[in-house]
Amino acid sequence: MNALPQPRTTIGQLVFAQRPGFDFGQLLSDLDTALASHDVGARSLNWERDGLAVVDVGAARIILALMEDIDGTGTALATVAVGFGPEPDGDTRLARRHAVLARIIADRIGARSAAVETIWSHSEDIGNPDMVDRMAASLAARRRSLLDGPAGRAKARKAVPRHFVEPNDLPRMMAKLESTLEARRHGRTDATRSHGDMEIPPLDISDPVAGSVLFQTADDGSAVATAPLRLAAHMIDATLMVVALPVGAAMMTYSLTRGADLNTSARAMAVCGIGIGIMQTFGGLEGIESLLAQAI
Incomplete structure (x- = not known):
């Protein structure tokens, strides 16, 4: 063929x-x-x-x-x-x-x-x-x-x-x-x-893989996230606003005023996920309040 x-x-x-x-x-x-x-x-x-x-x-x-x-x-x-x-x-x-x-x-x-x-x-x-x-x-x-x-x-x-x-x-x-x-x-x-x-x-043009489409290089040689990665960061922030409104709103405000950072948004998502997981392990907010009441 x-x-x-x-x-x-x-x-x-x-x-x-x-x-x-x-x-x-x-x-x-x-x-x-x-x-x-x-x-x-x-x-x-x-x-x-x-x-x-x-x-x-x-x-x-x-x-x-x-x-x-x-x-x-x-x-x-x-x-x-x-x-x-x-x-x-x-x-x-x-x-x-x-x-x-x-x-x-x-x-x-x-x-x-x-x-x-x-x-x-x-x-x-x-x-x-x-x-x-x-x-x-x-x-x-x-x-x-x-x-x-x-x-x-x-x-x-x-x-x-x-x-x-x-x-x-x-x-x-x-x-x-x-x-x-x-x-x-x-x-x-x-x-x-x-x-x-x-x-x-x-x-x-030194690498056939189109890596430069995702990353640009700043004057100091560091990698700068381009539009696709900024879009991914904004999507993570929007998801956080649905899952945990205060955290998501804070991250969205940070991204819009300081510049979107995929690493920062991903860390916030991970910490928020761990926190929600811990809360679910102890039965949510009511379970945590019960444990605190017993401890006091």
Whole structure:
């Protein structure tokens, strides 16, 4: 039995109700700066046209595109395509992890401007502007067909972003929450970061296991929990609020004001579980009160 061909390109399409607020040129500049920090071969940045750029680095190819009003209702589309490029002899570390890199870039875009829909697909072909245009045209045709009826037009006028599209959107939502809390801690009323502050974190390309998706590295070399681990900490705190409200409320307040810490939340859960177990062993609160009364 022949093995199925492996996808050579991962494509992410971020749909916005209106033109997103980030600067496309600054996004390309930040991406180029981030890639420069990795020794993965020569880089070349080519502007195919206004709003579409192709970056070739080593054996990898990255395409970023921004299109406005694709369906006649003001809908904008940002496309991220990452995969193998036309140079097979270059460094293949980024190319082999094209799915991880594509989602990291898409998360950084989504953290700046919330998308109403995120669509992921794969292709066996090398990414090129024609591929981006074909996929954008197909998406625009599908959206126009959905808007033909009165219900579709009413929905388009409202254009209310949904909370979740898929599990992969959770890191983006948590990153937005952390950005808002950080802004409040510093007394800023506008939680949106300026264009120049947008960063694409270093991608660990030395290990084929995508460990850098869960952990980032601080300036001092220590591990920093990223959005998935912060989400896990918040889920533990929410569970504690159901099991033991005072403990859970205290942990949730701590996580929101000081930053979510999975280790701290897990320890609180363990201590709370041990305490509840001891109480059940002695018959609950009534049993403990009876023992204290006898001792006194």
